[in-house]
Amino acid sequence: MMTAGRVKLFILRTSIAERLAYRADFAFATLVRFLPIVTQIFLWWAIFQSTKEGSGSLNGYTYADMVAYYLLVMLARAFSSMPGLATGIARDIRDGTLKKFLIQPIDMLDYLFWHRVAHKLVYYVVAAGPFALVFWLCRSYFPGWPTPEIFAAGTVSLLLGFLVGFLLEAMLGLAGFWFLEVSSLVFVYMLMSYFLSGHMLPIDWLPPHVSEAIQWLPFKYLAFTPAAIFLGRYDNAQLIRELAIEASWVAALFAANRWLLNRGLRRYSAFGG
Amino acid sequence: MTAIRVENLTKTYRVARPASNSAGWFTRLWKREQTIVRAVRGVSFEIEQGEMVAFLGPNGAGKTTTLKLLSGLIYPTSGTATVLGYIPWQRENAYRRRFSLVMGQKNQLWWDLPARESFQLHREIYRIEPTAFDRRLDELTDLLEVRRLIGQPVRELSLGERMRMELIAALLHSPDVLLLDEPTIGLDVVSQRRVQQFLRHYQQEQRITVLLTSHYMKDVEALCRRAIVINEGEIKHDGPLGEIVERFSRNKLIALQFGGTELPAELAEFGRVIEAAPPRAVLEVPRTEVSATLQRLLARYTLEDVGVQERPLEEVIAELFTSSRPESAAATR
Numbered sequence: 001m002m003t004a005g006r007v008k009l010f011i012l013r014t015s016i017a018e019r020l021a022y023r024a025d026f027a028f029a030t031l032v033r034f035l036p037i038v039t040q041i042f043l044w045w046a047i048f049q050s051t052k053e054g055s056g057s058l059n060g061y062t063y064a065d066m067v068a069y070y071l072l073v074m075l076a077r078a079f080s081s082m083p084g085l086a087t088g089i090a091r092d093i094r095d096g097t098l099k100k101f102l103i104q105p106i107d108m109l110d111y112l113f114w115h116r117v118a119h120k121l122v123y124y125v126v127a128a129g130p131f132a133l134v135f136w137l138c139r140s141y142f143p144g145w146p147t148p149e150i151f152a153a154g155t156v157s158l159l160l161g162f163l164v165g166f167l168l169e170a171m172l173g174l175a176g177f178w179f180l181e182v183s184s185l186v187f188v189y190m191l192m193s194y195f196l197s198g199h200m201l202p203i204d205w206l207p208p209h210v211s212e213a214i215q216w217l218p219f220k221y222l223a224f225t226p227a228a229i230f231l232g233r234y235d236n237a238q239l240i241r242e243l244a245i246e247a248s249w250v251a252a253l254f255a256a257n258r259w260l261l262n263r264g265l266r267r268y269s270a271f272g273g
Numbered sequence: 274m275t276a277i278r279v280e281n282l283t284k285t286y287r288v289a290r291p292a293s294n295s296a297g298w299f300t301r302l303w304k305r306e307q308t309i310v311r312a313v314r315g316v317s318f319e320i321e322q323g324e325m326v327a328f329l330g331p332n333g334a335g336k337t338t339t340l341k342l343l344s345g346l347i348y349p350t351s352g353t354a355t356v357l358g359y360i361p362w363q364r365e366n367a368y369r370r371r372f373s374l375v376m377g378q379k380n381q382l383w384w385d386l387p388a389r390e391s392f393q394l395h396r397e398i399y400r401i402e403p404t405a406f407d408r409r410l411d412e413l414t415d416l417l418e419v420r421r422l423i424g425q426p427v428r429e430l431s432l433g434e435r436m437r438m439e440l441i442a443a444l445l446h447s448p449d450v451l452l453l454d455e456p457t458i459g460l461d462v463v464s465q466r467r468v469q470q471f472l473r474h475y476q477q478e479q480r481i482t483v484l485l486t487s488h489y490m491k492d493v494e495a496l497c498r499r500a501i502v503i504n505e506g507e508i509k510h511d512g513p514l515g516e517i518v519e520r521f522s523r524n525k526l527i528a529l530q531f532g533g534t535e536l537p538a539e540l541a542e543f544g545r546v547i548e549a550a551p552p553r554a555v556l557e558v559p560r561t562e563v564s565a566t567l568q569r570l571l572a573r574y575t576l577e578d579v580g581v582q583e584r585p586l587e588e589v590i591a592e593l594f595t596s597s598r599p600e601s602a603a604a605t606r
Contacts, residue, residue: 010397021385100381103374105366
């Protein structure tokens with residue numbers, strides 16, 4: 001048990017060192033990604049200005065609610081988005097890099113998970129300052145500090161969102177055993193998750209039957225649910241139910257990943273020499 | 274004691290058949306015709322513990338597929354194999370801690386980090402005792418003359434230096450079986466020789482079992498006494514390396530040094546002249562006619578020196594592979 005923990009720790013440590021090899025480029029790219037957040041806030045301002053002489057609300061959200069929701073969605077996406085994971089797995093399958101996971105006594109998904117954790121940790125270190133600044137500048141739009149219970153539930157939801165995001169994208173990558181190239185699949189996934197996760201719009205803005213259907217999908221845990229929890233939109237019973245469903249999705253997606261990996265390895269041809 | 278036992282191992286792949294014309298390309302959009310490629314066909318052999326065996330064959334012969342099966346990367350279509358008593362494709366961790374696969378064209382080290390970081394990760398993955406790890410790393414970096422390079426990012430190393438680092442990574446956990454797929458591919462002569470010398474020394478000292486594929490016959494001649502020749506997925510020869518030339522080469526070479534400064538004009542009557550540097554010449558003659566040809570030459574000319582040689586292994590192997598080149602072999606094997 002201790003040894004397995006040490007292996008994970010070393011994967012984490014080595015992955016962090018790898019991420020830091022190009023730290024200047026990474027830091028610059030991370031900071032530049034904050035610009036769309038600012039433009040989105042101005043866009044919502046323009047939209048709300050055009051409604052009922054600028055003082056109205058849209059589908060129950062005021063401009064302040066919208067900004068708070070949007071910033072929390074961005075926070076949730078910082079946990080649940082996994083850039084390059086699916087295409088990276090498919091590339092490893094296609095060019096034969098996957099071999100190292102099969103000949104060494106390590107589990108591929110476990111390795112990729114800790115590799116991703118390392119990347120996220122480095123990202124949080126770089127992004128913490130800009131995130132804090134944006135939240136501080138927009139502090140007046142928030143209803144106030146969440147209670148410790150809501151804060152704890154929101155944090156759990158963010159961490160579960162990280163797992164849901166990782167497992168969904170890893171599943172897409174594992175489809176590479178069948179399709180080899182998954183960029184089109186990833187594009188469709190990004191499109192769907194942008195809409196169905198609540199990243200583009202709060203999902204309670206959608207028509208009731210669409211909103212109801214989305215409840216049965218895992219996407220809302222990537223953005224909407226953590227944001228809604230932090231904004232106090234759930235009562236205690238709903239909160240527990242949401243976290244339980246989110247955890248169930250993690251378990252189901254984990255099982256699906258293992259199944260796909262086992263089936264995929266059965267048809268794997270170890271390309272690339 | 275047998276380290277590797279392979280019985281009737283067969284691996285077939287389904288591959289999409291390319292369209293022969295534009296109409297075929299259009300039809301393939303919804304209906305793909307497939308063809309079955311038999312990469313390995315009923316291969317059987319055994320390798321004893323401590324043996325170093327060459328696995329020879331042209332591109333697409335099935336040797337890399339066999340190595341992939343033995344390292345558990347792919348499942349066979351039929352047949353069985355055990356390595357150190359394990360079935361490779363079950364991928365038990367206990368097995369994966371006891372073998373290594375080095376592929377000359379694949380880099381397993383972290384590209385942007387010093388090799389030392391990859392080695393330390395290996396220490397944890399393979400659960401190597403820290404003191405044993407330090408000792409082995411010292412030994413291996415000294416033997417391969419890369420001690421000063423292990424702190425340098427892998428991307429900054431030359432191909433030869435990277436291959437030596439790959440070998441260290443593969444040997445840190447003291448594997449009992451080492452599978453080497455073209456370990457000297459693309460290396461310059463100096464690096465090739467250094468890797469050869471290291472492998473010979475290491476194998477003799479540790480008595481590990483090595484299965485080596487290489488297109489460089491210099492590697493094979495320097496390292497292996499036994500060779501398995503595979504072509505079109507089937508084993509064509511399994512025995513001493515020297516037997517390959519005897520078995521597959523119908524000709525021998527007669528090296529001649531004439532008394533004068535010129536070569537006789539009618540030399541081609543005695544055999545195929547493959548080298549003519551007066552007063553020396555080399556003739557290639559059928560194996561069965563060597564003594565008769567020698568008698569005729571000695572009777573007609575004054576010769577200062579005569580020698581009979583086997584043809585170089587490289588030439589014999591190339592000829593063997595060319596004569597039975599698979600016409601429709603898939604390139605992905």
